[in-house]
Amino acid sequence: MFDFMDLDFNENESELAVSSALYIPEAGECMRCGQCVSGCPTFRLFQIDEETPRRRIRTISKILIEHLPVSENELTHLNNCVQCRACEISCPSQMRYGELFDQVQATLQKPVNHLGKLAFHFIENKKQRAWLMPFLKGYLKSGLQKPFQSSGIFEKLGLANAEGLLSEPTLKPLAENYPATGVSRGNVALFTGCIAESFDRKTLLAAIKLLNTNGYNVQIQKKQSCCGAIHQHNGQFASHLIENNLSVFNSLVVDAVIHVATGCGTMLSEYENEEFKLRLFDINDFLLANWSDDVRFSSSNLKVAIHEPCSQRNVLKNQKSVSALLQKIPNLTIETLTDNQICCGSGGSYMLTHPENAACLRDLKQHIIQNAHVDLVVSSNFGCVIHLNSDKTKVVHPLVLLANQLVS
Ligand code: SF4
Ligand code: SF4
Structure with a gap:
């Protein structure tokens, strides 16, 4: 059963917590060990127990298992969660916190303005x-x-x-097919998400260029939809979006379905459909595994820092692929940022719903970036790129840098 430890334990609340004999089968057991606390970005910001994963799990238990009323204060602290899922990878019980958080959001059915x-x-x-x-x-x-x-x-x-x-959107739609340069090695479909086609065209074009250069024909399916992450993490139904994507991509005759943004990739990787997941790849992993020896990069004197999005680090766990790909560029200096495990505050829609917390976390990250004295930061998630970009900090998807350095 769930079991909880509070730093400022309240007698009444203690009775309620201990009286819970219910259990969510999908969740592991919280042993109250506290190993999740120090890596939680909101605990770093506020330094109070209410802003820790284990305290949020307790609130979730009250809602989902004990069906007890929770205070506005408890809800505020629960909803301050950035959903970075750092608590999942530090938890010895392998609590599936992200899933619990989505379940509770769906149960709460928050009114939407x-x-x-x-x-x-x-x-x-x-x-x-x-x-x-x-x-x-x-x-x-x-x-x-x-x-x-x-x-x-x-x-x-x-x-x-x-x-x-907001940045100026690109209006012209992407084409439906981008043929391989030279001899074809296979066919892939690109997951473009909901807004990247308009607001992150340069990353999608870089992905297409790199795939084409490595011998892959790229298909853009016009009927694909948003991955559903923003809906699901905000308590809205995402099943129609998921079902549409499964129907669109599972009907294709392709070698791979490739996602470019790790935030979308995380959601796609958790669709409960084995057929879909078998062909799903992160672009960094796919390129690394299928890089053609004939494709070369020009040299670069840039010093680049790799920012690891939480979705990449805590769920996809493929952050090493970015560094391995960048190492193909001769003379490029690659730095890993200090405290890369701490969320930048972007958190999907979090930067809009919790702008003050998001700005504090961004300031901490930008301070680290400035101390690294690099020319450029790369991040594989569109949300982190737009959240961190500033006059002082230039951030792009690593694909943009890779595509720029290709020797044609
Ligand atoms: S690390 Fe896991 S088991 Fe330990 S307190 Fe956090 S959620 Fe509970
Ligand atoms: S998901 Fe991130 S912000 Fe939310 S409780 Fe876990 S570590 Fe903290």
Whole structure:
């Protein structure tokens, strides 16, 4: 059964916790060991027990198992979780915290305001996103940003942080097929996600170029949908998105389905469908395993730091592939950032829902980056790239650097 340890144990709460004889079969047992505490980014920020994984697990137990009321305060601390899943890899009981967190979000059924509903709608609906993008592009080019920002309207709408993250979208859709350069070695499908085609085109084009150069034809399936991560982590139904992707990708005759952003890759890797998972690859792993000896890079004098997204480090666990790929570039200096295991605060939609916490974690990460004195930072997750990019910190997906250095 779940069992909990509190630093400031409350008598009444203790009775409730101990009275729980229920168990979530998918979860391991919490032994109260506390090994998850120091790696938790919110504990680092607040230094209180309420902001630890084991305390959140206790709140989850109250909701899911004991069906007890929880206070607003407990919910606030629960929802402060960045969902980095660092607690999973430090837990000797292998608690599946991410799964528990999603279960509790689905149970709580948090009310979503009009803006939230609109955001979910646009994430789900590709045609309507395509309709919105020219307006967004027009707004960003119009010079209206400054007057709107100073009017305070974005703060009132709760969009201050979202507005600052906007970059000019690419409007032209990707083609459906990108043939291999030279002799074909196989066919792959690229998972492009919900917004990367508009907002992270350079990474997708870099992925296509690297795959083509290594002899792979690349297909872009127009009917694919968002991976569902933002929905699922916010208590919304994601099953229609998952079912659509399974139907689209499982019907293809391809050697691999390749994801480019580790945040999406994490969600895709946890779809409960063996047929899909058998052909699913992270782009870094796929390129490393299938690199053609004929493909070469030009030399680079850059000093580059690798930022390890939590989704890569704690779930996909393939961060070494990035470094191994970059080592193919002659003379490139590669640094691993200090405290790479601590989340940068991006956390999918967390940077929008918890802008203050996200900004504090970003500041800590940027401080480390600046002390590393590098020319460039690479990160395999789009969310981390946009969250960390600043005037002082240039961050790109490692594929962009790799594609730039290809010798054609
Ligand atoms: S590391 Fe695992 S077992 Fe230990 S307190 Fe944290 S959740 Fe519980
Ligand atoms: S997922 Fe991350 S932020 Fe949430 S409790 Fe675990 S370590 Fe802390």
